[in-house]
Amino acid sequence: DAEVNTRKKTFTEVQTERLEQAERTVLIKCPPKLNEKKLLQYLSSHGNIRSHFFFENRGIHALIEFSEKNSIASLQDAIGIPSPAEHHVVPFKSRLFTFTLKNPVSQAAEETLVHLSPQSHIPVKELIQKLSHADSISDQMYILLNEFQLTEENIKLRFLACSLVRDFARAYFPDSMVKPFGSSVNTFGKLGCDVDMFLDFHDVRKHATKMKKGPFEMEYQMKRLPSERLATQKILSVIGDCLDNFGPGCVSVQKILNARCPLVKFSHQPTGFQCDLSVSNSIAIKSSELLYIYGCLDPRVRALVFTVRCWARVHGLTNSVPGTWITNFSLTMMVMFFLQKRSPPIIPTLDQLKELADEKDKHIIGGYDCSFVSDLSKIKPTKNTETLDALLSGFFEYFGNFDFRKNSINLRKGKEVNKPESSPLYIWNPFEQDLNISKNVNQPQLEKFVAMARESAWILQKEEKTQRMINKEPWGLAALLIPFGKSNPNKMKNRMKGMGSETIRSLLDSLKLNNANSLQKVVGK
DSSP states (O other), X not given: OHHHHHHHSOHHHHHHHHHXXXXXXEEEEOOSSBOHHHHHHHHHTTXXXXXXXXXXXXXXXXEEEESSTHHHHHHHHTOOOOOOSSSOOOOOXXXXXXXXXXXXXXXXXXXXXXXXXOOSOOOXXXXXXXXXXXXXXHHHHHHHHHHXXXXXXXXXXXXXXXXHHXXXXXXXXXXXXXXXXXXXXXXXXXXXXXXXXXXXXXXXXXXXXXXXXXXXXXXXXXXXXXXXXXXXXXXXXXXXXXXXXXOTTEEEEEEETTSSSOEEEEEETTTTEEEEEEEOOHHHHHHHHHHHHHHHHOHHHHHHHHHHHHHHHHTTSSOSSOSSSOOHHHHHHHHHHHHHSXXXXXXXXXXXXXXXXXXXXXOEETTEEOOOOOOXXXXXXXXXXXXXXXXXXXXXXXXXXXXXXXXXXETTTTEEEXXXXXXXXXXXXXXXXXXXXXXTOOHHHHXXXXXXXXXHHHHHHHOOHHHHHHTTOOOTHHHHXXXXXXXXXXXXXXXXXXXXXXXXXXXXXXXXXXXXXXXXXXXXX
Protein backbone atom coordinates (compact mmCIF):
# COMPACT_ATOMS: atom_id res chain seq x y z
CA ASP A 1 0.00 0.00 0.00
CA ALA A 2 2.82 2.35 0.87
CA GLU A 3 4.24 1.86 -2.63
CA VAL A 4 0.86 2.53 -4.27
CA ASN A 5 0.50 5.76 -2.27
CA THR A 6 4.03 6.82 -3.30
CA ARG A 7 3.16 6.08 -6.92
CA LYS A 8 0.13 8.43 -6.90
CA LYS A 9 2.18 11.45 -5.84
CA THR A 10 3.69 13.77 -8.41
CA PHE A 11 7.41 13.49 -9.09
CA THR A 12 8.10 16.83 -7.36
CA GLU A 13 6.07 15.86 -4.26
CA VAL A 14 8.01 12.61 -3.88
CA GLN A 15 11.39 14.38 -4.31
CA THR A 16 10.49 17.11 -1.80
CA GLU A 17 9.30 14.55 0.75
CA ARG A 18 12.42 12.38 0.36
CA LEU A 19 14.81 15.36 0.60
CA GLU A 20 13.10 16.55 3.78
CA GLN A 21 13.27 12.99 5.18
CA ALA A 22 17.03 12.88 4.42
CA GLU A 23 17.60 16.08 6.44
CA ARG A 24 16.25 14.27 9.54
CA THR A 25 18.56 11.29 8.98
CA VAL A 26 21.98 10.22 10.31
CA LEU A 27 24.28 7.32 9.41
CA ILE A 28 26.09 5.41 12.15
CA LYS A 29 28.94 2.92 11.78
CA CYS A 30 28.36 0.17 14.33
CA PRO A 31 30.53 -2.53 15.93
CA PRO A 32 30.31 -6.02 14.30
CA LYS A 33 28.01 -7.20 17.10
CA LEU A 34 25.71 -4.90 18.98
CA ASN A 35 22.59 -4.70 21.09
CA GLU A 36 20.06 -3.10 18.72
CA LYS A 37 17.57 -2.33 21.48
CA LYS A 38 20.16 -0.45 23.60
CA LEU A 39 21.43 1.56 20.63
CA LEU A 40 17.89 2.65 19.71
CA GLN A 41 17.13 3.38 23.36
CA TYR A 42 20.17 5.67 23.60
CA LEU A 43 19.34 7.47 20.33
CA SER A 44 15.69 7.87 21.39
CA SER A 45 16.84 10.02 24.31
CA HIS A 46 17.54 12.70 21.64
CA GLY A 47 14.16 12.40 19.96
CA ASN A 48 11.58 10.05 18.48
CA ILE A 49 12.96 7.66 15.78
CA ARG A 50 10.63 7.48 12.75
CA SER A 51 12.39 4.56 11.03
CA HIS A 52 15.72 2.72 10.96
CA PHE A 53 17.53 -0.11 9.21
CA PHE A 54 20.94 -1.79 9.24
CA PHE A 55 23.08 -2.70 6.23
CA GLU A 56 26.51 -4.13 5.48
CA ASN A 57 29.12 -1.99 3.74
CA ARG A 58 32.71 -2.37 5.00
CA GLY A 59 31.12 -3.17 8.36
CA ILE A 60 27.62 -2.72 9.75
CA HIS A 61 25.90 0.66 9.43
CA ALA A 62 22.60 1.95 10.79
CA LEU A 63 20.49 4.57 9.01
CA ILE A 64 18.40 6.39 11.62
CA GLU A 65 15.56 8.70 10.60
CA PHE A 66 14.34 10.99 13.39
CA SER A 67 10.84 12.53 13.46
CA GLU A 68 12.26 16.00 14.10
CA LYS A 69 15.30 17.68 12.57
CA ASN A 70 16.37 19.22 15.90
CA SER A 71 16.98 15.70 17.30
CA ILE A 72 20.14 15.64 15.17
CA ALA A 73 21.45 18.86 16.75
CA SER A 74 20.78 17.33 20.19
CA LEU A 75 22.69 14.18 19.22
CA GLN A 76 25.58 16.17 17.73
CA ASP A 77 25.95 18.08 21.00
CA ALA A 78 26.49 14.79 22.85
CA ILE A 79 29.00 13.32 20.39
CA GLY A 80 32.78 13.38 20.85
CA ILE A 81 35.54 14.21 18.38
CA PRO A 82 38.04 11.42 17.50
CA SER A 83 41.31 11.66 19.43
CA PRO A 84 44.21 12.64 17.14
CA ALA A 85 46.44 9.77 18.31
CA GLU A 86 47.52 8.50 14.85
CA HIS A 87 46.07 11.07 12.45
CA HIS A 88 45.09 14.66 12.80
CA VAL A 89 41.38 15.11 12.09
CA VAL A 90 39.59 17.72 9.94
CA PRO A 91 37.03 19.18 12.37
CA PHE A 92 34.01 19.01 10.05
CA LYS A 93 30.96 17.81 11.99
CA SER A 94 28.77 15.84 9.58
CA ARG A 95 25.85 13.47 10.16
CA LEU A 96 28.15 10.44 9.93
CA PHE A 97 28.97 8.93 13.31
CA THR A 98 30.87 5.91 14.70
CA PHE A 99 29.33 3.97 17.57
CA THR A 100 31.55 1.79 19.79
CA LEU A 101 31.09 -0.13 23.01
CA LYS A 102 33.03 1.16 26.04
CA ASN A 103 33.22 -2.31 27.65
CA PRO A 104 32.90 -4.79 24.76
CA VAL A 105 33.57 -7.83 26.99
CA SER A 106 30.92 -7.09 29.64
CA GLN A 107 28.35 -6.25 26.95
CA ALA A 108 29.05 -9.34 24.82
CA ALA A 109 26.21 -11.33 26.43
CA GLU A 110 23.68 -8.73 25.27
CA GLU A 111 24.69 -8.82 21.58
CA THR A 112 21.99 -9.58 19.05
CA LEU A 113 22.10 -10.37 15.36
CA VAL A 114 20.56 -7.46 13.47
CA HIS A 115 18.58 -7.87 10.25
CA LEU A 116 20.64 -6.48 7.36
CA SER A 117 18.84 -4.81 4.46
CA PRO A 118 20.31 -5.96 1.09
CA GLN A 119 21.96 -3.19 -0.96
CA SER A 120 22.75 -5.28 -4.06
CA HIS A 121 20.76 -7.66 -6.25
CA ILE A 122 21.28 -11.43 -6.42
CA PRO A 123 23.66 -12.82 -9.09
CA VAL A 124 22.05 -13.74 -12.44
CA LYS A 125 22.84 -17.45 -11.84
CA GLU A 126 20.73 -17.43 -8.67
CA LEU A 127 18.04 -15.44 -10.48
CA ILE A 128 17.83 -18.06 -13.25
CA GLN A 129 17.20 -20.78 -10.65
CA LYS A 130 14.42 -18.70 -9.06
CA LEU A 131 12.81 -17.99 -12.44
CA SER A 132 12.83 -21.67 -13.46
CA HIS A 133 10.31 -22.46 -10.69
CA ALA A 134 7.80 -19.75 -11.72
CA ASP A 135 4.48 -20.61 -13.38
CA SER A 136 4.52 -18.10 -16.24
CA ILE A 137 6.80 -15.65 -18.05
CA SER A 138 4.80 -12.79 -16.46
CA ASP A 139 5.60 -14.21 -13.01
CA GLN A 140 9.26 -14.54 -14.01
CA MET A 141 9.36 -10.88 -15.06
CA TYR A 142 7.83 -9.70 -11.77
CA ILE A 143 10.31 -11.86 -9.82
CA LEU A 144 13.17 -10.22 -11.74
CA LEU A 145 11.70 -6.77 -11.05
CA ASN A 146 11.41 -7.47 -7.31
CA GLU A 147 15.00 -8.75 -7.11
CA PHE A 148 16.57 -5.87 -9.06
CA GLN A 149 14.54 -2.75 -8.25
CA LEU A 150 15.66 -0.19 -5.66
CA THR A 151 14.33 -0.97 -2.20
CA GLU A 152 12.79 1.65 0.10
CA GLU A 153 15.96 1.46 2.25
CA ASN A 154 18.28 1.92 -0.73
CA ILE A 155 16.32 4.97 -1.92
CA LYS A 156 16.61 6.53 1.56
CA LEU A 157 20.37 5.94 1.46
CA ARG A 158 20.62 7.66 -1.97
CA PHE A 159 18.81 10.77 -0.75
CA LEU A 160 20.97 10.79 2.38
CA ALA A 161 24.14 10.75 0.19
CA CYS A 162 22.80 13.86 -1.62
CA SER A 163 21.87 15.52 1.67
CA LEU A 164 25.39 14.96 3.06
CA VAL A 165 26.94 16.58 -0.04
CA ARG A 166 24.46 19.45 0.31
CA ASP A 167 25.85 20.13 3.81
CA PHE A 168 29.16 21.03 2.11
CA ALA A 169 27.56 23.08 -0.68
CA ARG A 170 25.60 25.12 1.87
CA ALA A 171 28.83 26.36 3.44
CA TYR A 172 29.21 28.46 0.26
CA PHE A 173 25.64 28.63 -1.06
CA PRO A 174 23.19 28.55 1.88
CA ASP A 175 20.06 28.32 -0.31
CA SER A 176 21.35 25.53 -2.58
CA MET A 177 19.99 21.98 -2.75
CA VAL A 178 21.63 18.75 -3.92
CA LYS A 179 19.07 16.50 -5.60
CA PRO A 180 19.34 13.08 -7.23
CA PHE A 181 18.21 12.58 -10.85
CA GLY A 182 18.23 9.71 -13.36
CA SER A 183 17.90 6.10 -12.26
CA SER A 184 17.83 6.90 -8.51
CA VAL A 185 14.47 8.65 -8.93
CA ASN A 186 12.86 7.64 -12.25
CA THR A 187 11.54 4.23 -10.93
CA PHE A 188 13.90 2.30 -13.27
CA GLY A 189 16.99 2.24 -11.02
CA LYS A 190 18.59 -1.12 -10.28
CA LEU A 191 20.26 -1.98 -6.96
CA GLY A 192 23.93 -1.03 -7.28
CA CYS A 193 23.49 1.73 -9.86
CA ASP A 194 25.44 5.00 -9.47
CA VAL A 195 23.92 8.10 -7.85
CA ASP A 196 23.64 11.04 -10.27
CA MET A 197 23.14 14.25 -8.29
CA PHE A 198 23.06 17.92 -9.16
CA LEU A 199 23.57 21.17 -7.30
CA ASP A 200 20.42 23.27 -7.68
CA PHE A 201 20.28 27.06 -7.26
CA HIS A 202 16.64 27.47 -8.36
CA ASP A 203 15.55 28.60 -4.92
CA VAL A 204 18.04 31.46 -5.28
CA ARG A 205 16.37 32.53 -8.56
CA LYS A 206 12.88 32.33 -7.04
CA HIS A 207 14.11 34.64 -4.28
CA ALA A 208 15.26 37.16 -6.92
CA THR A 209 11.77 37.43 -8.46
CA LYS A 210 10.18 38.23 -5.08
CA MET A 211 12.06 41.53 -4.85
CA LYS A 212 10.31 43.18 -7.82
CA LYS A 213 7.53 44.85 -5.76
CA GLY A 214 7.74 48.45 -4.53
CA PRO A 215 9.16 51.66 -6.00
CA PHE A 216 12.82 50.56 -5.92
CA GLU A 217 14.91 47.45 -6.33
CA MET A 218 17.69 45.98 -4.24
CA GLU A 219 19.82 43.05 -5.24
CA TYR A 220 22.91 41.20 -4.07
CA GLN A 221 26.33 42.15 -5.34
CA MET A 222 27.62 38.95 -6.90
CA LYS A 223 30.72 37.95 -8.83
CA ARG A 224 30.06 38.17 -12.58
CA LEU A 225 31.60 35.69 -15.01
CA PRO A 226 31.59 35.69 -18.83
CA SER A 227 29.65 32.38 -19.16
CA GLU A 228 27.41 30.00 -17.23
CA ARG A 229 29.81 27.17 -18.12
CA LEU A 230 32.72 28.96 -16.44
CA ALA A 231 30.62 29.56 -13.32
CA THR A 232 29.67 25.86 -13.26
CA GLN A 233 33.32 24.82 -13.59
CA LYS A 234 34.45 27.13 -10.77
CA ILE A 235 31.65 26.01 -8.42
CA LEU A 236 32.30 22.30 -9.07
CA SER A 237 36.04 22.77 -8.70
CA VAL A 238 35.63 24.24 -5.21
CA ILE A 239 32.99 21.71 -4.07
CA GLY A 240 35.17 18.90 -5.48
CA ASP A 241 38.18 20.15 -3.47
CA CYS A 242 35.97 20.45 -0.40
CA LEU A 243 34.77 16.83 -0.65
CA ASP A 244 38.32 15.65 -1.34
CA ASN A 245 39.95 17.53 1.53
CA PHE A 246 37.26 17.55 4.21
CA GLY A 247 34.49 15.06 3.29
CA PRO A 248 34.38 12.03 5.63
CA GLY A 249 34.36 8.91 3.45
CA CYS A 250 34.64 10.80 0.13
CA VAL A 251 37.45 9.12 -1.82
CA SER A 252 38.70 8.86 -5.43
CA VAL A 253 37.46 12.39 -6.17
CA GLN A 254 37.87 13.28 -9.86
CA LYS A 255 37.05 16.71 -11.28
CA ILE A 256 36.00 16.32 -14.93
CA LEU A 257 35.43 19.98 -15.70
CA ASN A 258 35.99 20.04 -19.47
CA ALA A 259 33.29 17.48 -20.30
CA ARG A 260 30.18 18.60 -22.24
CA CYS A 261 28.46 18.51 -18.85
CA PRO A 262 31.16 19.30 -16.22
CA LEU A 263 31.02 16.98 -13.20
CA VAL A 264 32.78 15.70 -10.09
CA LYS A 265 32.99 11.91 -9.69
CA PHE A 266 33.64 10.41 -6.27
CA SER A 267 33.13 7.30 -4.23
CA HIS A 268 31.05 7.78 -1.08
CA GLN A 269 32.32 5.02 1.21
CA PRO A 270 29.78 5.34 4.07
CA THR A 271 26.83 4.63 1.74
CA GLY A 272 28.81 2.53 -0.76
CA PHE A 273 27.72 4.59 -3.79
CA GLN A 274 29.66 5.84 -6.79
CA CYS A 275 28.45 9.44 -7.24
CA ASP A 276 28.45 11.96 -10.11
CA LEU A 277 27.81 15.58 -9.09
CA SER A 278 26.90 18.21 -11.70
CA VAL A 279 25.21 21.64 -11.60
CA SER A 280 21.51 22.31 -12.40
CA ASN A 281 20.61 20.11 -15.35
CA SER A 282 16.96 20.99 -15.82
CA ILE A 283 16.39 18.89 -18.95
CA ALA A 284 17.85 15.78 -17.26
CA ILE A 285 15.36 16.34 -14.42
CA LYS A 286 12.46 16.55 -16.89
CA SER A 287 13.63 13.26 -18.47
CA SER A 288 13.64 11.68 -14.99
CA GLU A 289 10.12 12.98 -14.37
CA LEU A 290 8.84 11.72 -17.73
CA LEU A 291 10.15 8.21 -17.01
CA TYR A 292 8.74 8.42 -13.46
CA ILE A 293 5.29 9.10 -14.96
CA TYR A 294 5.57 6.22 -17.46
CA GLY A 295 6.79 3.88 -14.68
CA CYS A 296 3.80 4.79 -12.48
CA LEU A 297 1.10 4.44 -15.14
CA ASP A 298 1.13 0.65 -15.50
CA PRO A 299 3.06 -2.08 -13.60
CA ARG A 300 3.92 -3.82 -16.91
CA VAL A 301 6.10 -0.87 -17.95
CA ARG A 302 8.75 -1.36 -15.26
CA ALA A 303 8.64 -5.16 -15.48
CA LEU A 304 9.34 -5.03 -19.24
CA VAL A 305 12.13 -2.43 -18.92
CA PHE A 306 13.95 -4.33 -16.14
CA THR A 307 13.65 -7.59 -18.12
CA VAL A 308 14.96 -6.12 -21.38
CA ARG A 309 17.84 -4.35 -19.62
CA CYS A 310 18.88 -7.52 -17.74
CA TRP A 311 18.67 -9.52 -21.00
CA ALA A 312 20.80 -6.93 -22.81
CA ARG A 313 23.47 -6.97 -20.10
CA VAL A 314 23.73 -10.79 -20.12
CA HIS A 315 24.32 -10.79 -23.88
CA GLY A 316 26.89 -7.99 -23.83
CA LEU A 317 24.60 -5.52 -25.62
CA THR A 318 25.07 -2.94 -22.84
CA ASN A 319 28.15 -2.20 -20.79
CA SER A 320 28.98 -0.12 -17.72
CA VAL A 321 31.93 1.39 -19.64
CA PRO A 322 31.02 4.07 -22.24
CA GLY A 323 31.52 2.94 -25.83
CA THR A 324 29.64 1.96 -29.00
CA TRP A 325 27.09 -0.11 -27.06
CA ILE A 326 23.42 0.73 -26.64
CA THR A 327 22.95 2.52 -23.30
CA ASN A 328 20.33 1.62 -20.69
CA PHE A 329 18.67 4.98 -21.36
CA SER A 330 18.37 4.20 -25.10
CA LEU A 331 17.00 0.71 -24.33
CA THR A 332 14.46 2.19 -21.92
CA MET A 333 13.33 4.64 -24.60
CA MET A 334 12.97 1.76 -27.10
CA VAL A 335 10.71 -0.09 -24.62
CA MET A 336 8.62 3.08 -24.11
CA PHE A 337 8.26 3.53 -27.86
CA PHE A 338 7.19 -0.10 -28.29
CA LEU A 339 4.53 0.37 -25.56
CA GLN A 340 3.25 3.52 -27.32
CA LYS A 341 2.88 1.45 -30.51
CA ARG A 342 0.67 -1.28 -28.99
CA SER A 343 -2.98 -1.39 -29.93
CA PRO A 344 -4.45 0.12 -27.84
CA PRO A 345 -1.34 1.99 -26.55
CA ILE A 346 -0.15 1.14 -23.03
CA ILE A 347 1.42 4.57 -22.43
CA PRO A 348 0.68 7.97 -24.06
CA THR A 349 3.05 9.88 -26.34
CA LEU A 350 4.87 12.94 -25.03
CA ASP A 351 2.68 15.18 -27.25
CA GLN A 352 -0.44 13.68 -25.60
CA LEU A 353 1.03 14.36 -22.13
CA LYS A 354 1.77 17.92 -23.26
CA GLU A 355 -1.89 18.44 -24.25
CA LEU A 356 -2.93 17.54 -20.67
CA ALA A 357 -0.49 20.07 -19.12
CA ASP A 358 -1.85 23.07 -17.26
CA GLU A 359 -0.18 26.41 -16.58
CA LYS A 360 2.07 25.16 -13.75
CA ASP A 361 3.34 22.33 -15.99
CA LYS A 362 4.60 24.72 -18.71
CA HIS A 363 8.41 24.65 -18.88
CA ILE A 364 10.62 26.12 -21.59
CA ILE A 365 14.26 25.24 -20.86
CA GLY A 366 17.02 26.61 -23.07
CA GLY A 367 14.52 27.20 -25.87
CA TYR A 368 13.17 23.61 -25.69
CA ASP A 369 9.54 22.90 -24.80
CA CYS A 370 9.61 20.54 -21.80
CA SER A 371 5.92 20.87 -20.88
CA PHE A 372 3.89 17.81 -19.89
CA VAL A 373 1.28 16.95 -17.26
CA SER A 374 2.60 16.22 -13.77
CA ASP A 375 -0.65 15.07 -12.15
CA LEU A 376 -0.96 11.31 -12.76
CA SER A 377 -4.71 11.31 -12.10
CA LYS A 378 -5.29 13.36 -15.29
CA ILE A 379 -3.91 10.54 -17.47
CA LYS A 380 -6.54 7.96 -18.48
CA PRO A 381 -5.56 4.34 -17.71
CA THR A 382 -4.89 2.14 -20.74
CA LYS A 383 -7.52 -0.30 -22.05
CA ASN A 384 -4.74 -2.65 -23.21
CA THR A 385 -4.88 -6.03 -21.38
CA GLU A 386 -1.95 -7.86 -23.02
CA THR A 387 0.08 -10.15 -20.77
CA LEU A 388 3.77 -9.55 -20.11
CA ASP A 389 4.44 -12.86 -21.92
CA ALA A 390 2.94 -11.36 -25.10
CA LEU A 391 4.70 -8.01 -24.62
CA LEU A 392 8.15 -9.57 -24.19
CA SER A 393 7.77 -11.68 -27.36
CA GLY A 394 6.28 -8.65 -29.10
CA PHE A 395 9.24 -6.44 -28.16
CA PHE A 396 11.78 -8.89 -29.63
CA GLU A 397 9.71 -9.43 -32.79
CA TYR A 398 9.09 -5.71 -33.27
CA PHE A 399 12.74 -4.67 -33.06
CA GLY A 400 13.95 -7.85 -34.77
CA ASN A 401 12.01 -6.61 -37.81
CA PHE A 402 12.40 -2.84 -37.42
CA ASP A 403 13.73 -0.98 -40.48
CA PHE A 404 16.64 0.73 -38.72
CA ARG A 405 18.14 1.82 -42.06
CA LYS A 406 15.21 4.08 -42.85
CA ASN A 407 13.33 4.81 -39.61
CA SER A 408 14.01 6.57 -36.33
CA ILE A 409 12.25 6.31 -32.95
CA ASN A 410 10.28 9.35 -31.79
CA LEU A 411 8.56 9.25 -28.37
CA ARG A 412 7.07 12.70 -28.82
CA LYS A 413 4.98 11.50 -31.75
CA GLY A 414 4.87 7.79 -30.84
CA LYS A 415 5.63 6.74 -34.41
CA GLU A 416 8.53 5.89 -36.70
CA VAL A 417 9.78 8.88 -38.68
CA ASN A 418 12.43 9.04 -41.39
CA LYS A 419 15.95 9.31 -40.01
CA PRO A 420 17.26 12.90 -40.23
CA GLU A 421 20.85 11.59 -40.58
CA SER A 422 22.67 8.33 -41.13
CA SER A 423 23.48 7.11 -37.57
CA PRO A 424 22.79 3.32 -37.42
CA LEU A 425 20.34 3.84 -34.51
CA TYR A 426 18.44 7.11 -34.25
CA ILE A 427 16.34 7.80 -31.11
CA TRP A 428 15.14 11.40 -30.79
CA ASN A 429 15.88 13.09 -27.49
CA PRO A 430 12.32 13.65 -26.14
CA PHE A 431 13.07 17.29 -25.31
CA GLU A 432 16.18 18.44 -27.18
CA GLN A 433 14.72 17.46 -30.52
CA ASP A 434 17.92 18.10 -32.47
CA LEU A 435 19.82 15.41 -30.53
CA ASN A 436 20.07 11.65 -31.12
CA ILE A 437 20.43 9.93 -27.73
CA SER A 438 21.90 6.80 -29.39
CA LYS A 439 24.48 8.53 -31.60
CA ASN A 440 27.26 6.46 -29.99
CA VAL A 441 25.90 3.11 -31.29
CA ASN A 442 27.74 1.65 -34.30
CA GLN A 443 26.48 -0.73 -37.01
CA PRO A 444 28.00 -3.97 -35.60
CA GLN A 445 26.43 -3.31 -32.18
CA LEU A 446 23.03 -2.61 -33.74
CA GLU A 447 23.28 -5.78 -35.85
CA LYS A 448 24.16 -7.77 -32.74
CA PHE A 449 21.10 -6.33 -30.95
CA VAL A 450 18.83 -7.26 -33.88
CA ALA A 451 20.27 -10.79 -34.05
CA MET A 452 19.82 -11.33 -30.30
CA ALA A 453 16.26 -9.99 -30.43
CA ARG A 454 15.48 -12.43 -33.28
CA GLU A 455 17.01 -15.36 -31.43
CA SER A 456 15.04 -14.47 -28.27
CA ALA A 457 11.76 -14.21 -30.21
CA TRP A 458 12.49 -17.66 -31.66
CA ILE A 459 13.21 -19.20 -28.22
CA LEU A 460 10.00 -17.77 -26.71
CA GLN A 461 7.98 -19.03 -29.68
CA LYS A 462 9.50 -22.51 -29.96
CA GLU A 463 10.72 -23.70 -26.57
CA GLU A 464 8.50 -26.32 -24.95
CA LYS A 465 7.87 -25.13 -21.38
CA THR A 466 6.43 -28.38 -19.97
CA GLN A 467 9.25 -30.56 -21.29
CA ARG A 468 11.88 -28.13 -20.01
CA MET A 469 10.27 -28.00 -16.57
CA ILE A 470 10.19 -31.83 -16.41
CA ASN A 471 13.89 -31.86 -17.37
CA LYS A 472 14.51 -29.14 -14.76
CA GLU A 473 15.99 -26.90 -17.47
CA PRO A 474 15.66 -23.10 -17.53
CA TRP A 475 12.61 -22.04 -19.58
CA GLY A 476 10.98 -18.80 -20.75
CA LEU A 477 12.82 -15.74 -19.45
CA ALA A 478 15.34 -17.96 -17.60
CA ALA A 479 16.40 -19.47 -20.97
CA LEU A 480 16.91 -15.95 -22.38
CA LEU A 481 19.29 -15.01 -19.55
CA ILE A 482 21.84 -17.70 -20.45
CA PRO A 483 24.32 -16.38 -23.07
CA PHE A 484 23.30 -17.97 -26.37
CA GLY A 485 25.63 -20.73 -27.44
CA LYS A 486 26.62 -21.58 -23.84
CA SER A 487 23.75 -23.94 -23.07
CA ASN A 488 23.99 -25.66 -26.45
CA PRO A 489 26.63 -24.23 -28.78
CA ASN A 490 25.43 -26.21 -31.80
CA LYS A 491 21.78 -25.30 -31.47
CA MET A 492 22.12 -21.80 -32.93
CA LYS A 493 24.37 -22.90 -35.78
CA ASN A 494 21.98 -25.69 -36.70
CA ARG A 495 19.07 -23.29 -36.52
CA MET A 496 20.74 -20.98 -39.03
CA LYS A 497 21.63 -23.87 -41.35
CA GLY A 498 18.36 -25.80 -41.12
CA MET A 499 16.37 -23.65 -43.50
CA GLY A 500 13.54 -26.17 -43.93
CA SER A 501 11.16 -24.49 -41.51
CA GLU A 502 8.95 -21.80 -43.07
CA THR A 503 9.02 -19.86 -39.80
CA ILE A 504 12.79 -19.60 -39.75
CA ARG A 505 12.95 -18.75 -43.44
CA SER A 506 10.46 -15.92 -43.01
CA LEU A 507 12.33 -14.76 -39.90
CA LEU A 508 15.57 -14.55 -41.86
CA ASP A 509 13.88 -12.85 -44.82
CA SER A 510 12.38 -10.17 -42.63
CA LEU A 511 15.63 -9.47 -40.79
CA LYS A 512 17.15 -6.29 -42.14
CA LEU A 513 20.63 -7.73 -42.63
CA ASN A 514 22.25 -8.44 -45.98
CA ASN A 515 21.99 -12.23 -45.87
CA ALA A 516 21.88 -15.26 -43.59
CA ASN A 517 25.68 -15.39 -43.45
CA SER A 518 25.94 -11.90 -42.01
CA LEU A 519 23.41 -12.97 -39.36
CA GLN A 520 25.57 -15.95 -38.46
CA LYS A 521 28.60 -13.69 -38.32
CA VAL A 522 26.80 -11.18 -36.07
CA VAL A 523 25.40 -13.84 -33.75
CA GLY A 524 28.83 -15.42 -33.46
CA LYS A 525 30.33 -12.20 -32.08
